[in-house]
Amino acid sequence: MSNNKPIVNENISKGEIIRTYCNNCGQNINHQILMDYCESGEEVFDSDPGIPGFTKGFVDAADFKFDYQIVKCIGCDTVSYRSDNFFAIYQDHDNDGRWEERFPMPVSVEEKGHVEYVNLSRIQELINTVSPDYDLKKLIQFCKELNSAYKNKLYLSVPLLVRAIIDHIPPIFGQANFSDVYSNHGGKSFKESMKNLDKSLRKIADANMHTQIRKKEVLPNETQINFKPDLDILLSEICRYLGK
Secondary structure: OOOOOOEEEEOOOOOOEEEEEEOOOOEEEEEEEEEEEEEEEEEEEEEEOOOOOOOOOEEEEEEEEEEEEEEEEOOOOOEEEEEEEEEHHHOEOOEOOEEEEEEOOOOOHHHHOOOOOOOHHHHHHHHHOOOOOOOOHHHHHHHHHHHHHHHOOOOOHHHHHHHHHHHHOHHHHOOOOHHHHHHHOOOHHHHHHHHHHHHHHHHHHHHHHHOOOOOOOOOOOOOOOOOHHHHHHHHHHHHHHHOO
8 A cells, every 4th residue: 555645625624713822912812714725644654465365464554634724813813824733643642643833933921021902802702792783893993903002012002092992982882972971871980990091091192192392202101001901891891781
């Protein structure tokens, strides 16, 4: 018995959702397979036809499958390469014979030294939230661009994007502006968090946006633009309110 040519299939997994690591998001998160090229078959290592009437022949072989994929992160839209591999020769009681390869290679949050501004699970909740009255596409994109700005330490841009979000969402709660949101919606803790977000954020955003050039400037740092907890409370309330 000789080696068989591998069976080739293209895009048999296209459109499927798999969970794998995203360097940009810094965690395991859902990805969509955009393209794939799969080779499978049997690798023959040794064989002997035997002597008819005297000895039996044998075949020493192992199944394999190599699926080469282009995947896109659902959380941040980053496109990367992945291969999902299987080789039966590696199977034993501790190993199922499967392994994954990625390019670029996975880098942990600790190695990168950053975390996202908007939690990726919260963005996923927004993606999964369906409303007949409001299209959340722009809000989701604001969140993704906010994470990108934060990752790249664009601290002048971060408060402007957070402000864009709070100016964008009042109609969801039946209000004309954000101050009406925290005046008329939610309990005491929600109102306090949203009032803090509004007042503090606007002062910092205005200072960065409207102050004219001066002889000496001090740029904002990560601490100054940290509105993450209050923003997350707002986004979680949007998911809850529209999901009722």
